[in-house]
Amino acid sequence: MAAAAIGLMALTGAASAQEKTAKVGIVTFLSGGAAGPFGVPARNAAELMIEAINAGSVPGVYNTAGVGGAMIEPIFVDENSKQKNADFLKLVEKDGVDMVIGYISSGSCKAIAPEAEKAQKLTILFDCGTPQIFEEILTDPQYTFRTGAHATMDNVAAALYLDQQGVNLDSIAGINQNYAFGQDSWRDFSESVKQIDSGTSIATEQFPKIGAGQYGSEISALLTSKPDVVHSSFWGGDMEAFIIQGSARGIFERSKVVLTTGETALHRLGAQMPDGTVIGARGPHGELAPDSELNSWFRQAYFDRFGTLPTYPSYKMAQALLGVKAAADKAGSADQDAIIGALKGLEWEGPSGKVSMALANGHQAIQDTAYGTYKFDKDTGKPVLVDVVRFNAECVNPPAGVASLAWIESGFEGAKCD
Structure with missing residues (x-):
C-alpha cells in the first residue's frame, strides 16, 4: 500500500460532470514516524484548502471558486514509500x-526533482529544505518549483537571532540527521556563526542516521564537549525524541539549544519542551505567523475542523495551494503551461505573509522568517514564544544567482536587514 495512491476525493461534492477539473497529486507522509508531526498536518491543510478554494470561501483575493476556473481533484499519496x-x-x-504538490523530506525532493523535469510535469515542492535542489541538482528548472524558502534562511536567521539575544557563541555543537537537510543545515549554521564571531570553535558534530530514534551516544558527546550552543535541524519524531531524551540528561540546561524546526512540537509536547529553547518554524509559520485576515481565517478554520491549531507543515501546504490558485487565476487557466508561466517569479500572500519566487530564475521562493524562545505558561497551561525577532526575506536569503555557501562566506554580501 505504501506505493499506491491513498485515495481520490472530490472535496466539494458540488462539481458537476461538465465543470473543468484540475487533478492534483498531493504527496506527504501518511504513515511512519513523520506522519503525526508533519505529514498528517500537511494532508489536513490540503483537504481544508482544496475544499475552500473549490467553494470560493477563502477570504480576500482568493474568494473565487477553483483555480483558473477549474475545480481541484486531489489524489493523496504516501511519501513513506521505498519507490x-x-x-x-x-x-x-x-x-x-x-500537477504534483508534495514532498517533505529533502531526500525525496532530490529524487523527484530530476524525475519531474524528465516527465515534463509541473511539480511543486512545498517543504523540503536542502538548497541543493536548485543550486546543484536542477540549475535550469522548467517544471519544478519550490514555494517555501530553503533551509539556508533557517540557519542564517538562527545564528543572527542568537547573536541578537546575547547568547555566547564561543563554542557550538550540532546534532543533525545524516542526509542532505541535516548536513546542509549544520554547514550553513556553523559558517554563519563564524561570520558573526570569528573566534567560534566547533565542540562536536553529531550526524546520526535519519529515523534513529535513540541518541544516547550523541547526547553523551554533547555533554562531554560542553558547548555554549547546540544546533539541531532534527524534525518530526526524531526531534521529539531528542527533546525528551536530551532534557532528561540536562542538555537544555547546560547549553542554549536551537531547534530550527521546533515549532511543530510546541503543542504536541507542551511542558515537556524545556523553557529557553530557541524555536524556528522554517519561515514565519504557525505561532510565528503575522497577524492578517487570511491567517486568522486559516487558524480558525483548521481548528474548527481538526481540533488543533495548524503548525508549519500545514502553513506550507496552504501556501503552495494558494500559489497555484494565484498563478492559475492570473493566467485565467489551469493548464500546465499557463500555471508555469504565471508562477515563475510570482508574488502572492499566504497565511504566513508574502511569498516571492525570487531565486532559481523564478522557481524558488524566499520569504521573511522569525525565531522565538519557548516558555510554558503555567497559568494558561499553554506554550508561548517570547523574544520573537522577525527577519526580512532579503536579510536571510542569498541574492539571486549566488549560491548559499558562497553568500555566507562573503559575509552575507548584499543582505538587506532592518
Whole structure:
C-alpha cells in the first residue's frame, strides 16, 4: 500500500460532470514516524484548502471558486514509500494528474526533482529544505518549483537571532540527521556563526542516521564537549525524541539549544519542551505567523475542523495551494503551461505573509522568517514564544544567482536587514 495512491476525493461534492477539473497529486507522509508531526498536518491543510478554494470561501483575493476556473481533484499519496519515483510516475502516467504538490523530506525532493523535469510535469515542492535542489541538482528548472524558502534562511536567521539575544557563541555543537537537510543545515549554521564571531570553535558534530530514534551516544558527546550552543535541524519524531531524551540528561540546561524546526512540537509536547529553547518554524509559520485576515481565517478554520491549531507543515501546504490558485487565476487557466508561466517569479500572500519566487530564475521562493524562545505558561497551561525577532526575506536569503555557501562566506554580501 505504501506505493499506491491513498485515495481520490472530490472535496466539494458540488462539481458537476461538465465543470473543468484540475487533478492534483498531493504527496506527504501518511504513515511512519513523520506522519503525526508533519505529514498528517500537511494532508489536513490540503483537504481544508482544496475544499475552500473549490467553494470560493477563502477570504480576500482568493474568494473565487477553483483555480483558473477549474475545480481541484486531489489524489493523496504516501511519501513513506521505498519507490517514490515509481509513485510519482504512476501519478503522471496512470492517474493523469495535471500537477504534483508534495514532498517533505529533502531526500525525496532530490529524487523527484530530476524525475519531474524528465516527465515534463509541473511539480511543486512545498517543504523540503536542502538548497541543493536548485543550486546543484536542477540549475535550469522548467517544471519544478519550490514555494517555501530553503533551509539556508533557517540557519542564517538562527545564528543572527542568537547573536541578537546575547547568547555566547564561543563554542557550538550540532546534532543533525545524516542526509542532505541535516548536513546542509549544520554547514550553513556553523559558517554563519563564524561570520558573526570569528573566534567560534566547533565542540562536536553529531550526524546520526535519519529515523534513529535513540541518541544516547550523541547526547553523551554533547555533554562531554560542553558547548555554549547546540544546533539541531532534527524534525518530526526524531526531534521529539531528542527533546525528551536530551532534557532528561540536562542538555537544555547546560547549553542554549536551537531547534530550527521546533515549532511543530510546541503543542504536541507542551511542558515537556524545556523553557529557553530557541524555536524556528522554517519561515514565519504557525505561532510565528503575522497577524492578517487570511491567517486568522486559516487558524480558525483548521481548528474548527481538526481540533488543533495548524503548525508549519500545514502553513506550507496552504501556501503552495494558494500559489497555484494565484498563478492559475492570473493566467485565467489551469493548464500546465499557463500555471508555469504565471508562477515563475510570482508574488502572492499566504497565511504566513508574502511569498516571492525570487531565486532559481523564478522557481524558488524566499520569504521573511522569525525565531522565538519557548516558555510554558503555567497559568494558561499553554506554550508561548517570547523574544520573537522577525527577519526580512532579503536579510536571510542569498541574492539571486549566488549560491548559499558562497553568500555566507562573503559575509552575507548584499543582505538587506532592518
